[in-house]
Amino acid sequence: MNAIRLYRFALSGHCHRAELMLSLLGLPYEAIDVDLKAKEQKTAEFLRRNPLGLVPVIEDGATTVADSNAILVYLATRYDTTGRWYPREAAASARIQQWLSLAAGPLAFGPAAARVIKVFGAPLDWDRAAMIAADLFGHLERHLGNRDFLASEHPTIADVALYSYTAHVPEGGISLAPYAAIRGWLARIEALPRFVPMGKSPIAA
Ligand SMILES: N[C@@H](CCC(=O)N[C@@H](CS)C(=O)NCC(=O)O)C(=O)O
Numbered sequence: 165m166n167a168i169r170l171y172r173f174a175l176s177g178h179c180h181r182a183e184l185m186l187s188l189l190g191l192p193y194e195a196i197d198v199d200l201k202a203k204e205q206k207t208a209e210f211l212r213r214n215p216l217g218l219v220p221v222i223e224d225g226a227t228t229v230a231d232s233n234a235i236l237v238y239l240a241t242r243y244d245t246t247g248r249w250y251p252r253e254a255a256a257s258a259r260i261q262q263w264l265s266l267a268a269g270p271l272a273f274g275p276a277a278a279r280v281i282k283v284f285g286a287p288l289d290w291d292r293a294a295m296i297a298a299d300l301f302g303h304l305e306r307h308l309g310n311r312d313f314l315a316s317e318h319p320t321i322a323d324v325a326l327y328s329y330t331a332h333v334p335e336g337g338i339s340l341a342p343y344a345a346i347r348g349w350l351a352r353i354e355a356l357p358r359f360v361p362m363g364k365s366p367i368a369a
Contacts (some may be wrong), residue, residue: 167192169215169223171213173200175283177276177328178232180362181267182220185239185324187360189249193222233264236321252320259315263322267329270300277327278336283365290337297338301346308345312352319356327353328362335365 168186170193170336172179186193198204198219208219213221214230221230222238251257270346274296281284281293304326307314315322329348334340340347353359 165192166225169193169297170195171198171210171219171221171223172196173198174363175365176219177279177332177362178218179220180328181232181324182222183237183362184327184360185249185321186222187358188324188356189239189318191241191243191356195319206275207239233268233321233325236264236324240321248316248320249324251316256316257339259367260320260322263314264325267298267325270296271326271329274298274300274339275333275336279329279332279365280336282336293336294338295335301330301340301343304349305343306343311348319353320323323349323353332362332365334367337367341366355361 168191170179170182170186172183172195173306174197183193191247198210200219204210204221204343205214209216213223213228216230218230220232220235220261221228221237224238224242227238229235237250244250250260268294276292277286277293278297281288281290311317313323314326315321327350330340330346331354340350354361
């Protein structure tokens with residue numbers, strides 16, 4: 165098959181989520197860096213790929229998919245012949261969707277927002293982001309207290325969706341030290357065959 169094109173910003177957790185899925189599935193891909201500082205994502209050419217002007221976007225032959233969670237759903241549905249990454253049984257599929265919703269909501273407004281403030285100087289409210297992160301991590305910690313992965317006994321796209329911004333939250337000035345179960349889960353994901361890390365940013369003081 166031809167390489168899938170991944171339009172990305174290397175320090176974005178949303179983009180890492182897509183790249184991690186491509187890698188875990190063993191798919192050939194070509195990463196194309198989009199210069200967010202130069203607003204390349206808002207050019208007419210890029211807006212044809214994603215009218216929202218955001219990365220990540222993938223192009224797989226004639227198919228273009230924008231939005232990190234949509235990319236996970238697409239890749240697992242199209243390429244995972246085992247059906248394990250995105251189980252389609254009704255209750256299992258609903259559990260996955262619950263985690264994707266948390267990834268698009270509290271994960272983005274909590275851990276990801278705290279990091280974008282500390283690493284990129286975004287004019288957002290760090291205290292609010294830290295509060296949302298604490299609520300989310302409390303839930304994750306309790307959930308992972310007696311299971312290895314989020315939505316099944318094996319890893320699924322739910323784990324991929326939550327991984328990147330959770331692992332990199334110390335860059336946002338939030339410690340993972342109080343969360344042993346979360347740290348164990350991150351280590352299990354990092355031990356998966358073909359895991360690829362996201363580039364580290366300096367940890368805020
Ligand atoms: N819901 C989107 C969010 C993507 C997103 O926020 N991308 C950021 C990078 S992390 C972006 O492209 N920012 C550029 C901009 O806001 O112009 C997804 O899951 O892909």
